[in-house]
Amino acid sequence: MASDPAGPGAPVVLVVTGPTAAGKTDVALTLAERRRDTASPVSLVSMDSAMVYRGMDIGTAKPSADVLARYPHALVDVRDPAEPYSAADFVADADAAVREALAAGRLPVLVGGTMLYLRAFREGLADLPPADPAVRAEIAEEAGRLGWDHVYRVLERVDPGAAAGIHPGNRVRVERALEVYRTTGRPLSAWWAAQRDTGAARRLGVRLVEVAVIPDDRESLRAPIEERFSRMLDAGLVDEVAALRARGDLSPALPSMRAVGYRQVWSYLEGDGDLDALRARGAAATRSLAKRQYTWLNRWSHVHRLAPGPAGELASRIEHLLEFS
Known part of the structure; x- marks a missing residue:
C-alpha cells in the first residue's frame, strides 16, 4: 500500500531499497556524491535493522569509517547490541532525521533493505497494547x-x-x-x-518516491551472496562475533545476535560445524533473507523497480525519476 498523496508540491523523501547484495548502497552513495555540491544535497538515512548496532560492522556490510565520514548516515551505530531497537524506534528516529534534512534544504534518502521499517515509515504503526x-x-x-x-x-x-x-x-x-x-x-x-492514519504523508507532509534495485531473477543473486559472505569471513567476521560473545551480556536470543550472519557465526563458535559449513549456512541464510525481501517488494506495485547495473547509470535514472515525479 502506498502512502497517501501529500500533494504535488510536497517535499520528496527518496527511498532506495532492494534485496541484499543487489547494489542499493552503491547507488545511494553515487547519488550522494553527484548532489554533493548542488542546491539540494543528499542526507542519507540508514534503513537497516542491523546497522543500528555498534560493534557490528563486518557482518552488516556497514560502510567504512572513511565512507561514513564523507557521506554521513543517520541511524548507524545508534544502539548497543544488548539494547532493543524496534520499528517504532526507527519511525521516530527516521522522522527526526527527515525533518532535519528538509529544514536544511536537503533531499532525505532512506537506504536499506529492512522492509518492515519501510512499511512502518510509509504507513505508520498501529497503536498496539504494551507487552505482557x-x-x-x-x-x-x-x-x-x-x-x-x-x-x-x-x-x-x-x-x-x-x-x-x-x-x-x-x-x-x-x-x-x-x-x-x-x-x-x-x-x-x-x-x-483500525490503526490511525499515521503514514508519512500525514506525519511529515511529504511524498515518498520509492525505488528498488532488484533483479528479475532472484537466482542471479546466488553468486553475489556467496561471494559477499565469503568476503565477510575473510575480513574477520568470526573475530567480530567472538568479541561480541566474549562480552558476556549478549546471547543468541537478542535481536542483534539473530541478525543474518551473526547467529550462524555464534553457532560455529559454540562448536556447530567447521568453517566450510559456516560458509554454506551463512550464504543460505542470506539467500533466505533475499527471498523474504522479494516477497515484501512483490506486494508493492507502486515501487519503481530498477534492474541492477552500474551505480552511475542507476543514479541517473533515479534523478530523472525525481525530476518528473
Whole structure:
C-alpha cells in the first residue's frame, strides 16, 4: 500500500531499497556524491535493522569509517547490541532525521533493505497494547514443549490475517501477534486495520518516491551472496562475533545476535560445524533473507523497480525519476 498523496508540491523523501547484495548502497552513495555540491544535497538515512548496532560492522556490510565520514548516515551505530531497537524506534528516529534534512534544504534518502521499517515509515504503526511478560513467558513455554511450528499454527487459527504476513521462522513477530491476541482477545490484524492514519504523508507532509534495485531473477543473486559472505569471513567476521560473545551480556536470543550472519557465526563458535559449513549456512541464510525481501517488494506495485547495473547509470535514472515525479 502506498502512502497517501501529500500533494504535488510536497517535499520528496527518496527511498532506495532492494534485496541484499543487489547494489542499493552503491547507488545511494553515487547519488550522494553527484548532489554533493548542488542546491539540494543528499542526507542519507540508514534503513537497516542491523546497522543500528555498534560493534557490528563486518557482518552488516556497514560502510567504512572513511565512507561514513564523507557521506554521513543517520541511524548507524545508534544502539548497543544488548539494547532493543524496534520499528517504532526507527519511525521516530527516521522522522527526526527527515525533518532535519528538509529544514536544511536537503533531499532525505532512506537506504536499506529492512522492509518492515519501510512499511512502518510509509504507513505508520498501529497503536498496539504494551507487552505482557507473563503472556510472553506462557508462549515461550508452549514453544519449548511443542515447538514454534505449533505456535505458528495456533496463530494461523486465531489470526490468519496476521499469520499470512509473518514468516513462520520469525519467532519475535509470531510471539508478538499471539501475545496481542491472548492479551486483548482481538487479532493483531484487526489492530492493523483500525490503526490511525499515521503514514508519512500525514506525519511529515511529504511524498515518498520509492525505488528498488532488484533483479528479475532472484537466482542471479546466488553468486553475489556467496561471494559477499565469503568476503565477510575473510575480513574477520568470526573475530567480530567472538568479541561480541566474549562480552558476556549478549546471547543468541537478542535481536542483534539473530541478525543474518551473526547467529550462524555464534553457532560455529559454540562448536556447530567447521568453517566450510559456516560458509554454506551463512550464504543460505542470506539467500533466505533475499527471498523474504522479494516477497515484501512483490506486494508493492507502486515501487519503481530498477534492474541492477552500474551505480552511475542507476543514479541517473533515479534523478530523472525525481525530476518528473
